[in-house]
Amino acid sequence: MTQTQLDQMVHGFQKHVAQCILKLREKHILPVTVQQDVVAEMQLITSEIHDAYRAMFVTFCEEQHIAPDDQLSGMGHYLNSSNSVFANAFTNLDSDYKLNKFIATNFANVKVQEIVMAHYPSGKPAKFSYVPVSSVLELTLSNVDIRDHILSRNTVLSSGDCFSSYSDGSVFNEHAFFTENPNALRLHFYLDEFEVCNPIGSKRGKHKVLAVYYIIGNLDSKYCSEMKFINLCLLVRYQHLQQFDPHYAIVLKPLIEELEKLATDGINIDADGNVYNFRAALATFSGDNLSAHSLAGYQRHFNCGRICRFCMANYDEIHVSFREDAYVVRNKEVHDYHLQALEVSEANGALYGVLHRCPLIDLPYFDVTTAFVPDIMHDMLEGVIPNVTQKIVQKAVQDKLVTVDILNDRLHEVSRGLNDRPNPFTPRMLKQSGSIVGSAAQKWQLYLMLARILGTYIDKNDASWEVYLLLRDITDVVFAPVVSSSSLVHLEGLVFQFLTQFVAVFGSTSVTPKFHYMIHYARLIRMYGPLRQLWCMRFEAKHQYFKSVISSLGNYITVAGTMAHRHQMRQCLEFSCYDILSCEPFCVSTTKSLHMSCLPAELRSAIAVRLQADVDVTDPVTLTQRLRRLHVTYSVDSCFVVAVVEQEEIPVYVHIKYIVLFRDTWILCGRLCFCARFHRHIHAYRVNIDNDWAIVYPGEEVDYNAHDYFIVDECSFITSKYHVPARTL
């Protein structure tokens, strides 16, 4: 073996060790001390292995009467040496500083920039952490799988029949930049403030951070909810912003400069002898209403004045006027006029609800009135939905139709085995001023299950139940990942009916701004495509990661910097793995290894037909209860839409009975359920179950969310979380 070969081998080993430590460190968010322990242990194991082989080698030489150094010159020297050739491999990795340096030179990664925004009177600098967008895009597009995926998905012009992504909407199709560059990268940004640790007592607000994340909209939507494709742009302590940069002009400056360059020159990726040029532009900004209004320059309160960023509605009007055409819709011209008026007199700010200029207007293609999208997570899941749920349950209890105990028994029964199991009802929750507590996902689950919990106790013509049913019709469209233009025709009328009925039952003072925003949804879906694809839900999971970084490391001094650095290390790790777009299913529950004989004979025959394979009762199979592929979870007893009957848009479901691994292929085995009749009172289809087995491969479903299957009076029912139109995803 030559010295060069040996060096290469040692370097390869060193890279492998570095990647292994990086993986352990970032996956489990290990503190530096633990990381160093791991390195020391690995070093020890390596030298022990060397010593063991050395002893074996010496014994072998003695038995064979060979002098090690003489006859096996090079190799003998390495094997008989007291130090392993791999011992030195650790000297570059045995401190945090050295490991980071090694990773920076040997792996593709994007470094965080710590930028000083101002100085406190004490001289202490106020910094923010910025991750350059062009470098992240370069890293992403240097990956051949992602690059090929994006290049293969060049934008096709929308037919206007169906909205399945942002590029189907009018904002994209009339956009100043994207009409010229339809295949450019669409960057969907998100901003939010969050507490990095439990906000109780005097510490509240102390560790609050503003975060800006973004995704590349050109990736298939099935990847966009994966944490690794949500990129970090900016982290800054909220205190610094309040003190020095209330309008975000300083912290967004580097981003705006980069975006200007990305729109004109783009980035070049040199790969396999070709140069690929990618341009990019900001497509949308998501956030809760407060964050969106703060950045866009609108008023930051919602209990008087101009509470809407989509129209000129005054707080007083929203309780009586439920059609969009009763309001003046905001647009670029209107907004420019408001900004001019603001220059004339600050008093005009309160008059129009526009308090300052949004720094992003520096981008030539940017329009404040179309860039800040609605967020159905905050408006619906944390606003309208729990509000309506609470009022209906409260009224049913007050009218003595049902007791809290009965409700909780029903809830317990209905929610058995669910991931986002709602919290039980409490008397406090059901007071006039009470509210539903829990996460957005729990609130949604409770709302969907309400028909099963409360439906049987309520009369068919109950006025408050009609409010619920109208809202279910609305959320069927608003929460759908794909929306057909035919369902949008009815949406505006449905919202009008819902608000009218809501006011008739619960009074006009119950209407909050979040109820008002619904009147814009039909138009907003035509503008942006399905609102679900722009909601904050997917981004908020990222906050959890950052919170766990801080709680594991216990570093409260340089919160933003630490979180950003660790995030970039994790990204480095994720991009060092080969199959970043992997679609392979994996189990998320325990598995059982059995034989084919454990499955019914008819099912074995169905598997043989579908897999075109001979199936024997002695063949091994693995069974599991839950399987995951991308962000879809398949569980035994859940229902997926596998087809939609074209004209009437009626779904066909598969009710999963077994999840089976047979000859390296995961399959879902179940019964097809055909809809017989829609029962409006419980918002569910009564279904007939097919006698034959259906075999479905994960990913073959038409829609990626599980829908609920239940039995009432020995009849089978399925309730959909939303309407699935006749179109494959």
Ligand SMILES: [Zn+2]
């Ligand atoms: Zn409005």
